[in-house]
Amino acid sequence: MSASPNGLTFNPHVAALPPYNAGTNVAIARAASGREDIARLASNENPEGCSPKVMQALASAAFEPWRYADPACTALRGALAARLGVDAAHIVVGNGSEEMIAAVSRALLVQGSQVLTVVPSFGLHEIEPLALGARVTKLPMTADCGFDLPALERAMASAPRIVFLSSPWNPVGPALSAADLQRVLRAVQPGSLLVLDEAYFEYADPGSVDGLEALKSSGLPYVVLRTFSKAYGLAGLRVGYAVCSDPEIARVMASAKTPFNVNAAAQLAAIAALEDEAWMRASVERLRTERKRVAAALGALGLRVADSQTNFLFFECRSDSAEQAAALLGQGIIVKAWREAGYERFMRATIGSSQDNDRLLAALAVLNPV
Numbered sequence: 140m141s142a143s144p145n146g147l148t149f150n151p152h153v154a155a156l157p158p159y160n161a162g163t164n165v166a167i168a169r170a171a172s173g174r175e176d177i178a179r180l181a182s183n184e185n186p187e188g189c190s191p192k193v194m195q196a197l198a199s200a201a202f203e204p205w206r207y208a209d210p211a212c213t214a215l216r217g218a219l220a221a222r223l224g225v226d227a228a229h230i231v232v233g234n235g236s237e238e239m240i241a242a243v244s245r246a247l248l249v250q251g252s253q254v255l256t257v258v259p260s261f262g263l264h265e266i267e268p269l270a271l272g273a274r275v276t277k278l279p280m281t282a283d284c285g286f287d288l289p290a291l292e293r294a295m296a297s298a299p300r301i302v303f304l305s306s307p308w309n310p311v312g313p314a315l316s317a318a319d320l321q322r323v324l325r326a327v328q329p330g331s332l333l334v335l336d337e338a339y340f341e342y343a344d345p346g347s348v349d350g351l352e353a354l355k356s357s358g359l360p361y362v363v364l365r366t367f368s369k370a371y372g373l374a375g376l377r378v379g380y381a382v383c384s385d386p387e388i389a390r391v392m393a394s395a396k397t398p399f400n401v402n403a404a405a406q407l408a409a410i411a412a413l414e415d416e417a418w419m420r421a422s423v424e425r426l427r428t429e430r431k432r433v434a435a436a437l438g439a440l441g442l443r444v445a446d447s448q449t450n451f452l453f454f455e456c457r458s459d460s461a462e463q464a465a466a467l468l469g470q471g472i473i474v475k476a477w478r479e480a481g482y483e484r485f486m487r488a489t490i491g492s493s494q495d496n497d498r499l500l501a502a503l504a505v506l507n508p509v
Contacts, residue, residue, distance in 0.1 A: 152250075152272045159262045163473050174471035178495035181475040182374065183309075183339075183451050186491045187425070189372030189408070190418040196411035197404055208403040215406050218413050219380060223351065228386040231393050234400045236338055236366040236379030240303075241267045243334055243362050243381065245395035246388070247300055248273045255299040257286065259310050259453075259482050261336065264303035273300070279481065284445035284453065285313055288322055298328035306350060307339040310477060310487045312447030317348040324357050332388075334362045338379070339449040341370035341423055342430075347448060351382055360384050362392070367405075369450060370419050371412040378405040426450050430490045436500050441509050451489045453477075457507045460486040470502055 162181035169177060179186075196202065212232040220227040233239040240263045248254065250272030256264040258277035265275050278294055281287050286308070295302060304323065307314040315323065327333050335350045354361045366379035378401055383389040412419065434452055437444045443455040456463050460476035460483060467474055472495075477485040488499060 150270075153270050156266055156269055157262070159266060160475065160478065162475050163468060165473075168468055168471055168473050171468045172471035176471060178472040178491060178498050180489040180491050180495060180499060181473040181487075183369060183449070183489045184374045185370065185372035185422060185426075185450070186489075186495070187372065187422045190412055190415040192411045192415040192418070193373070193408045196407050202404060202407055204403065206403065208399055208401060208406055210398045210400075212401055212406055215378075215401075215409050216380075218410050219382075222413060223382060225355075225382055226386070229383045229389050231381045231383065231389050231396070232401050232406075233379050233381065233396060234402075234405075235368060235377040236336070236364045236381070237263050238396060238400060239362075239364050239379055239381040239392070240264065240334075240336075242392040242395040243301065243332070243388075244268050244271055244273070246391040247332060252301075253297065253299040254301045254303065255291075255294050256303040257291070257305070257308070259477055259479050259485070260303075261305055261309045264305075264336070268301070280311055284311055284443075286315060286319065288319055291323065292326040295323075295326040295328060295331065298330050300330070301332050301334055302327070303334050303336065305336040305338070306348075307337075307343055307448040309336070309338060309449065310451070310475075311453045312445045312449050312451065314343050314347055314448040315350075317353070320348050320350060320353055324353070324359060327359050332360050332362065334364065336364045338364060338366045339369055340365055341419065342427065342450050343448040344427065354384065360388065362388060367409045367412055370423050371409070372422070373405070373408055373412060376402075376405040376408050378409045426490050429493060429496060432493075433488075433490060433496050433500065437503070440500075440504055440507055442503070442507060451487050453485060453487050456484050456486055456503075458484065460484050463503075463506050466506055467499070467502055470498070472499055472502060474499070 216227040216230045244267040248271045252273040254268040254273045254275045278290050351363045361384045363382045367373040434444050445453040464476035475487045
């Protein structure tokens with residue numbers, strides 16, 4: 140058992156958790172660079188902000204910060220249900236989709252439970268199960284930065300309690316094709332829950348597979364995670380949601396969260412964002428175009444870039460990415476160096492404004508000479 144100097148005994152599972160890599164904040168970047176104009180390219184935020192309708196809603200009389208928020212998120216769940224074609228009883232809303240990862244872990248896992256995910260991974264797919272004493276198996280990506288479907292199928296044969304799978308994949312970028320998703324669905328064993336994390340769903344190219352639609356007709360137990368933090372530009376308000384295959388999964392997940400978990404501003408803003416789908420789609424289209432431009436420029440520098448269906452790029456530097464990220468920070472550019480074992484030369488950079496992207500490309504050209 141882990142203990143503190145004052146004699147307190149800690150939960151050993153929590154005390155041993157790896158830290159979550161949340162990236163560098165703006166104040167640190169300004170201090171390190173001496174610049175005010177910081178290029179924030181580490182956290183996959185929308186550089187275009189959010190819909191003007193969101194700001195109008197937050198400035199309206201509908202926002203009453205002295206009142207408790209609706210703990211059931213009734214209006215937001217109703218709006219999501221209408222948009223997604225599901226019953227509201229199948230939806231749980233969280234303080235970011237991160238809270239939904241914690242909730243589904245608490246709902247299903249006990250000490251010794253087996254969890255399967257992929258690596259490089261979104262840290263909380265590992266951290267939340269480990270906090271409960273689960274055993275986490277991580278399957279590495281292929282040499283060409285893709286999903287290792289045969290290895291995934293073999294690992295799923297052992298019927299892990301939860302399979303966490305991101306598509307599009309954070310931090311790498313590719314999305315499962317329709318055929319590959321069907322391979323995954325066929326590999327799900329009785330007693331396993333597939334948690335498909337679609338936080339970057341809106342950024343996928345037109346015609347890409349809709350994981351929720353595919354799962355609706357699969358007959359499998361599932362949870363699909365989505366968020367308002369990325370394409371809708373509400374990262375600072377923390378609102379995400381889980382769509383569950385049946386209301387019992389949703390009920391138990393809801394029991395695993397705090398009662399007033401999504402604040403009133405977040406609920407109001409998310410509803411307003413849903414009502415301005417046109418703004419989100421136009422923003423996404425512009426960022427897709429910029430993503431293609433930046434990926435081509437990185438390739439022209441001779442850097443290996445993973446395919447991306449997200450608002451970021453994952454690429455391999457010519458030297459340790461932490462050293463390169465530190466050099467970039469000195470120029471007022473925040474990126475995320477990847478530190479998981481075996482991927483220390485990889486870096487993830489958000490698609491920001493064209494000006495910020497050009498700053499990144501110019502700096503990387505110096506750091507990675509041919």
